[in-house]
Amino acid sequence: MASVPAVLTSEWTKIRTVASTIWTLLIALVVTVAMSAGLCALMKSNFSDLSEKDKLTFDPTAISMSGMVLGQLAMIVFGVLVVGNEYSSGMIRTSLAAVPQRTTFLLSKIAVAGVLALVVGQITAFCSFFLGQALLGDHRTTLGSENVLRAVAGGGLYMGLIGIFAMGVASILRSSMLSLGILMPLFFLVSPILNSVSQTQKIAQYLPDQAGQKITQVVTDTSSDVSYGPWAGLAILVGWVVLFVIGALILLRKRDA
Amino acid sequence: MIELEGLTKRYGDKTAVDQLSFQVRPGMVTGFLGPNGAGKSTTMRMMIGLDNPTGGSVRIDGKHYRDLAEPLKYIGALLDAKAMHGGRSAYNNLLCLAQSNRIPTSRVSEVLDTVGLAPVAKKKSKGFSLGMGQRLGIASALLGNPEILMFDEPVNGLDPEGIHWIRNLMKRLASEGRTIFVSSHLMSEMALTADHLIVIGQGKLLADTSMADFIQQNSRSYVRLRSPQQERLRDIITEAGITAVSVGDGSIEVDSATSEQLGELAAGHQIVLHELSPQRASLEEAFMQMTAGSVEYHAHSDDSEAADPGLPPAPRWGQGSTKKNKGA
Structure with a gap:
C-alpha cells in the first residue's frame, strides 16, 4: 500500500504551491477579523441605545466573532478549490495514477487541507476575539469568563469544519463551479432566511452552519427555541462533515476518474 | 509486461472495449493502433486503474494496478498532456508526484532536463504550449524510472523536431529492455517506431502481430x-x-x-x-482495409450533394452512430 506520510507530504506540496490556497485563507482571516471589529466598534458606540432586554442578552463573545458569517464563505472557497482544482485541471487522473489507493488519497488530501483550515480557523477566531474585545471597551469579556474559551476555540473549530465540509461536497460534485454555486447561496442566503422564519427554523437549525455556530454563543439567545446545546450543535456539524466525506470516499472508489 | 485478459468496458448499452486479451512484452515498442473511437484511450485508462473494467482484468508484472504500492516506479503513463495544475510550476507539478511515490527529489530536475523543459521549470504550466505540455507529461511518466511506459498519442501537438525526439526516446527506452506501449491512429507513425503491433477496432482485437509480419502480409x-x-x-x-x-x-x-x-x-x-x-500498397491502406468494418465515424461522400466534386467531402461526425464513445 501507498506510504501515508509520502502521500501527506505530496498533498502538502500541492496545497502550498498554488496561489489560491494562501489567498482564500488570508481572505477568510482578514474578512472575519475586520467585520467582527467593525461590528464591535459599532456596538460600543450604540450600546446605550439598546433596549433593556438586548442589554441583558448582549453576548460580547459572539459579536466579536460575528464576522465568521462572511469569513466562512472564503473558507468554503478554500475547501472547494483544494478538491475541485484536481478535477478542473485534470490533475485528478495524474494523482490517482500516482496513488491508486483512492481512500488513502482522499483522506490524506482532506487531512492536510483540514488541519490547515482548522489552524487558520483558530488563528482567525482568537484574533477576531481579542481585537473585538479591545474595541468593546467597558462591555468586553475575557477568556477566563465562563464558557468564553469554549466559544472562541469552538469558533475556530467551526471555520475549519466548514472548510472540510466543502471539500466533501466538491469531491462528490467533482466541480468547483457547481460546488460554489450550491454552497454559497446555501450558507449566505438560504440558511439565514430559513432560520429567521419561525416555521422553517425547526429544520434550518439542523443545517451545518446554523448548528455549528451555536458553539460561539456564550449567552443563550432567548428569542429562538433551539433544542440543543453548543456541543450538540457542533456534533451536528461534525455529523454533516462525516456524512459528506464518507459519501465522497464511496463515490471516488466507485467512479471512473 | 502488461497482460490483458478478457478486458471489457461498457457504457450503458455501448461496448467500448470488448473482450480484449493481449500481452505487451518488454524490450520492444508495441504500437496500439485503431481508428478514432476504437477504445484505445479507454483501454489505457483501465490499464492504470483510472476506469473500472466491466469485465476481465489487467495485470502489471502479475499485479493489479491498485495493488502497486508505488506505481510510478513500475509504470509511467502519458494519457492526457493537460492533466496538470496550470497554476503550479512544472517543477512543483512533478515534485508532488515524486513525493507521493517516494521518488528522490533530484529526479524531478533530471527528467525536466531529459525532456528539455529545464529552462522553464519554474514557470507555471498553464502558459505551456501543447508541445511543452506533452513534454511535461512525458517527464511525469519518466519520473519513477519505470520499466513500463505508456504513451497515448504522444506525437499529437509536437513539431517535427519534437516528433523525431519522441521516436528516438521510445526506441532508446525499449533498447534498455523496457516495455513501451504507445497508441496512435496513424499507421505511418507506427511503421517508424513500433516493433510489435496491436490493432483494435470498435473495442475488439483485430491483429496482434510483429511489425515485420504485418508489413510482409499487408504490403502487396x-x-x-x-x-x-x-x-x-x-x-x-x-x-x-x-x-x-x-x-x-x-x-x-x-x-x-x-x-x-x-x-x-x-x-x-x-x-x-x-x-x-x-x-x-501502403501500410496505411492495409490498416484502413483492416479496420474498414469497424470505423465508428465514416466520412460519407454523397455525390448528389457534392457541390464541388474537386473537393473531398467534409467529414460528418456521428452519422449512423447513436452515441459518441465517451472520452475515446
Whole structure:
C-alpha cells in the first residue's frame, strides 16, 4: 500500500504551491477579523441605545466573532478549490495514477487541507476575539469568563469544519463551479432566511452552519427555541462533515476518474 | 509486461472495449493502433486503474494496478498532456508526484532536463504550449524510472523536431529492455517506431502481430502495365509462365515479376507500353482495409450533394452512430 506520510507530504506540496490556497485563507482571516471589529466598534458606540432586554442578552463573545458569517464563505472557497482544482485541471487522473489507493488519497488530501483550515480557523477566531474585545471597551469579556474559551476555540473549530465540509461536497460534485454555486447561496442566503422564519427554523437549525455556530454563543439567545446545546450543535456539524466525506470516499472508489 | 485478459468496458448499452486479451512484452515498442473511437484511450485508462473494467482484468508484472504500492516506479503513463495544475510550476507539478511515490527529489530536475523543459521549470504550466505540455507529461511518466511506459498519442501537438525526439526516446527506452506501449491512429507513425503491433477496432482485437509480419502480409507489391495491345501483352506474359490480371481501367497487374523482366519481355515482342510501374500498397491502406468494418465515424461522400466534386467531402461526425464513445 501507498506510504501515508509520502502521500501527506505530496498533498502538502500541492496545497502550498498554488496561489489560491494562501489567498482564500488570508481572505477568510482578514474578512472575519475586520467585520467582527467593525461590528464591535459599532456596538460600543450604540450600546446605550439598546433596549433593556438586548442589554441583558448582549453576548460580547459572539459579536466579536460575528464576522465568521462572511469569513466562512472564503473558507468554503478554500475547501472547494483544494478538491475541485484536481478535477478542473485534470490533475485528478495524474494523482490517482500516482496513488491508486483512492481512500488513502482522499483522506490524506482532506487531512492536510483540514488541519490547515482548522489552524487558520483558530488563528482567525482568537484574533477576531481579542481585537473585538479591545474595541468593546467597558462591555468586553475575557477568556477566563465562563464558557468564553469554549466559544472562541469552538469558533475556530467551526471555520475549519466548514472548510472540510466543502471539500466533501466538491469531491462528490467533482466541480468547483457547481460546488460554489450550491454552497454559497446555501450558507449566505438560504440558511439565514430559513432560520429567521419561525416555521422553517425547526429544520434550518439542523443545517451545518446554523448548528455549528451555536458553539460561539456564550449567552443563550432567548428569542429562538433551539433544542440543543453548543456541543450538540457542533456534533451536528461534525455529523454533516462525516456524512459528506464518507459519501465522497464511496463515490471516488466507485467512479471512473 | 502488461497482460490483458478478457478486458471489457461498457457504457450503458455501448461496448467500448470488448473482450480484449493481449500481452505487451518488454524490450520492444508495441504500437496500439485503431481508428478514432476504437477504445484505445479507454483501454489505457483501465490499464492504470483510472476506469473500472466491466469485465476481465489487467495485470502489471502479475499485479493489479491498485495493488502497486508505488506505481510510478513500475509504470509511467502519458494519457492526457493537460492533466496538470496550470497554476503550479512544472517543477512543483512533478515534485508532488515524486513525493507521493517516494521518488528522490533530484529526479524531478533530471527528467525536466531529459525532456528539455529545464529552462522553464519554474514557470507555471498553464502558459505551456501543447508541445511543452506533452513534454511535461512525458517527464511525469519518466519520473519513477519505470520499466513500463505508456504513451497515448504522444506525437499529437509536437513539431517535427519534437516528433523525431519522441521516436528516438521510445526506441532508446525499449533498447534498455523496457516495455513501451504507445497508441496512435496513424499507421505511418507506427511503421517508424513500433516493433510489435496491436490493432483494435470498435473495442475488439483485430491483429496482434510483429511489425515485420504485418508489413510482409499487408504490403502487396506488384507491377502495373498499360498498352494499346493489351490482349497480346497479357497472352505473352501468361505464356512466359507469369500470372497477369486485367483490372477494370484497362491495365494489367502482375504480382510475381519485376518491372525489368516485364519491360524486356514486352520489348522482345515489340509491344508498345504506355505504362510500366512498380506499385506498393501502403501500410496505411492495409490498416484502413483492416479496420474498414469497424470505423465508428465514416466520412460519407454523397455525390448528389457534392457541390464541388474537386473537393473531398467534409467529414460528418456521428452519422449512423447513436452515441459518441465517451472520452475515446
